[in-house]
Amino acid sequence: MDKKVLQKLSYGVYVVSAMDGDRPTGCVVNTVMQITSSPATVAVSVHHDNYTHDCIVKNGRFAVSILSQDSDPAVIAAFGFRSGRDTDKFTMVKRTDFGGMPVIADAVGHLTCRVIGKLETDTHTVFLGEVEDAGMASAAQPMTYAYYHEVVKGKSPKNAPTYQEETPPKQDKPVYVCSVCGHVYDGDIPFEELPEDWVCPVCKQPKSVFQKR
Amino acid sequence: MDKKVLQKLSYGVYVVSAMDGDRPTGCVVNTVMQITSSPATVAVSVHHDNYTHDCIVKNGRFAVSILSQDSDPAVIAAFGFRSGRDTDKFTMVKRTDFGGMPVIADAVGHLTCRVIGKLETDTHTVFLGEVEDAGMASAAQPMTYAYYHEVVKGKSPKNAPTYQEETPPKQDKPVYVCSVCGHVYDGDIPFEELPEDWVCPVCKQPKSVFQKR
Secondary structure, three states: OOHHHHHHOOOEOEEEEEEEOOEEEEEEEOOEEEEEEOOEEEEEEEEOOOHHHHHHHHHOEEEEEEOEOOOOHHHHHHHHHOOOOOOOHHHOOOEEEEOOEEEEOOOOEEEEEEEEEEEEOOOEEEEEEEEEEEEEOOOOOEOEHHHHHHOOOOOOOOOOOOOOOOOOOOOOOOOEEEOOOOOEOOOOOOHHHOOOOOEOOOOOOEHHHEEEO | OOHHHHHHOOOEOEEEEEEEOOEEEEEEEOOEEEEEEOOEEEEEEEEOOOHHHHHHHHHOEEEEEEOEOOOOHHHHHHHHOOOOOOOOHHHOOOEEEEOOEEEEOOOOEEEEEEEEEEEEOOOEEEEEEEEEEEEEOOOOOEOEHHHHHHOOOOOOOOOOOOOOOOOOOOOOOOOEEEOOOOOEOOOOOOHHHOOOOOEOOOOOOEHHHEEEO
């Protein structure tokens, strides 16, 4: 079985968010799709280990922010590679609220949804949500998962369904890998010569979190 | 509620196929996503009215062919705008078989799946399938739903979750709309002056199926 073909499925890049009591939280997912047109419903797949998962189960509501090609990389850094258990992610980005649900201000648009169905798997829950509110915020191009990988050079977080462990290619010169987001440095300047205030282009973490392999 | 934001979700374009006794059948969908990585599972949403839906329910298996930007438009014409009830769709395109499941030869690759879960809605079933086999057939770029709409100028079939009824824009000159696939003719040559062997660029139906609006 050639599992690489699974990487040829096309997706967008989204932040799925929910309320944790009074505190908003969320995580990056690529798995959002519309299921029915009338009433409008969408399915969202969230890993059981994501803190957002439990908040959606508890409250029965979630929001989807559609990230754009122009979205601040800080959004993916905060929502893709940190846990809502110990990070107030929404303090790190611009936030808007719709009907009591937190969304990313810097997005193409948002959906807020009420959970009306669920499909369980060993690792992920597929939530079926009826769209309660939907709005456009920007005319920017939606970010696709292909764009994230090919242009932003981003990696899949460990909880993503599409995650596949990577072995950096064997070569003579050392490879530097971001320990936070998995980004492999491939710039022209040797890594050792990068200025000390250089940060990971994907997750904006400092040079010091990179590991030599 | 601005439902247009739902059109900003990103998808691919796929043929979901199944066996109908000895006869293979299938339909175009945009709603395929990977749910878990180990074991690999994918979710596929299919309208209850699609003949393929009942064949999947009956046999508990389906295949996914990932269409490419180079896929023969005849594939979308056959699988997107005709019904398997009265059309032998797989006689109209090149077919390959994997483990007894029919797939489109002219695709990026295929998945064959065994149904292990279901999520029901009023109009669609979301099938959860465990991937039994997966293979790559071509290095071509996967067709995205955005590419299908913007470059191929294709329309959504009525059973697509993303379907929204369109009113052709009011203008002085008459508008010609394909009664099979909804394509609105927008070429430079006046429609009346097109040669009689001209066919719809999307579904390959003859000039005679176009209606003046």
